[in-house]
Amino acid sequence: MDETTAELHKLISQQAAIAHFGNFALREPDLMVILTEAARLCAEGLSVPFCKVCRYRAAENDLLVVAGYGWNPGVVGHVVSRADLTSPQGRAFITGNPSICDDVSREVDFELPSFYAEHGVVSTIDVLIKGDDLPYGVLEIDNDQHHDYDQHDIDFLTGFANVLAEAVATSTRTQVLNESVNQMRILVEEKDRLLEQKNTLAEELQHRVKNNLQLVYAMLSKQLGDTVDPFERKGLSAIARRVFTLAQVYDHLLGREMTRTTDFGSYLKSLCASLADIQGSANDEISLTCTSDSLSLDLDVVTALGLAVAELVANAYDHAFPDGRGTITVSALKQDSEDARAILTIADNGKGFSINGGTKRHGVGLVRRLIEQIGASATVVSDQGTVWTILIPTPGQAAS
Structure with missing residues (x-):
């Protein structure tokens, strides 16, 4: 296979990897799984041993390694770099442009974390992962050998960074939606609790009013039985009937919600x-x-x-x-x-x-x-x- 054919085969493989990753990111709900898979595919696509995703933390003004491939334990989730020009990823974050470093040992302005030397990192490429208001962070590949990277390598890495930017935005929207749904669920549960409490109190009130009216009706009926005078009997009978009718209203309402x-x-x-x-x-x-x-x-x-x-x-x-x-x-x-x-x-x-x-x-x-x-x-x-x-x-x- 000549050099041109090999280069063409590499480009086709890289484009296929981006397309495959795009489909994967659309289906996968877990952002950390997406970031980790991106690091793996980028490392494999550029034939390098290491890759990492750094997330920008505004409060600390730094870049935290949140996902990676090939690193020893203690790097992912722990190592940070300053979000300024003193690191490869900081330079890409500040300028917004791809940052290519063919030999980190020659970059005298860099203040690199110790894990670069521990892993023998020689060269890097960093591209920005965009966001809505602020960039999400940086995608970086790291090589333990000197390598001259070209525009195709940058385009490949940028393609992954763009897919990651959309995945991050989707995850953020999903998180906001889930929080809204949870808040709504809490409000609905609280409303149901208050309604249940209200209905319980209303039913208790109905019972008490009904029982009191029936007690009054029983007292009037007894008095009616002890009354001889026909005019007094008519008056007591009318009052007893009206009390009984009111009691029937509450008897009809029992077991129902207190509505108008x-x-x-x-x-x-x-x-x-x-x-x-x-x-x-x-x-x-x-x-x-x-x-x-x-x-x-x-x-x-x-x-x-x-x-x-x-x-x-x-x-x-x-x-x-x-x-x-x-x-x-x-x-x-x-x-x-x-x-x-x-x-x-x-x-x-x-x-x-x-x-x-x-x-x-x-x-x-x-x-x-x-x-x-x-x-x-x-x-x-x-x-x-x-x-x-x-x-x-x-x-x-x-x-x-």
Whole structure:
């Protein structure tokens, strides 16, 4: 093989080594593995026994050997050179240009670390490894023999340095991303912990409020049983019913996160079932049925509507059926229109009552105030039976 053919073969091998290393660096996530492999390939590609990667440390203003090939223990990770013109790698770092030293013993301005003499280093080439703000450091090959390096050798080493610069930038971005992800994970875990704590406290609060309301309801029920006067009994009964309705709200909320909305449909069915149990014991031939769509409403709206339904159902049980027989229906349905509002209907097939004249039905005024309070509107028709129709503004809708 003549000299020209050998040189061509060397160039092809060097270009193949750079391409292979580029593919390797793209796949390998560990920067230290990339740097170490670069040192090995550079040494082999230039047929030298030693190669090292030096990282610049701004605080110390020096160059630390962070990866290498061929060196004795104690060099990689320990040896430093000043980042100035007193060393081959310092000169390349300061000037930004490749630094070629054919014989380090002739460089009188150099203050070389002892490991150069210990390894018999005679000649070196150093090229800069670029960075975003500051250069990352220097890539250096070291030979224990005198050698005249040419531009092809510099180009080969520079190609590796450019791949390393991109690998360093990718590693830095990955590290920042991982730190951001870890920080986000910590924040999410803290948020989950606080939410769990909040939900635990909220559920405990719901339990206590519910238990207290049930205790008050039990005391009122006992007092009601001991009261003979019919007017006092009606007053106590109305208060007990309202306390019971409030307790039902908290009973419905138990086990759920404390949010500003809840499913009114589910609550309404539970409320009507409880009202039927309470009233049905003395009115076996009066039936109460309930149907409802799923309606997500504000808690204040749900509470007000629950009190209104309880009042109207109780009035129907007490006054609508002189003969003790009849049907009460409660329904809450969504409207299919652009001005979507829910329709709550409380109806009975009883005797009806005079809307404009005097009425024995207690709580009607309270019902109207509750409805106005939540921005709803109500109409009542009472001739052959009574029908209350309440238009409820759903979230994002205003009452007209």
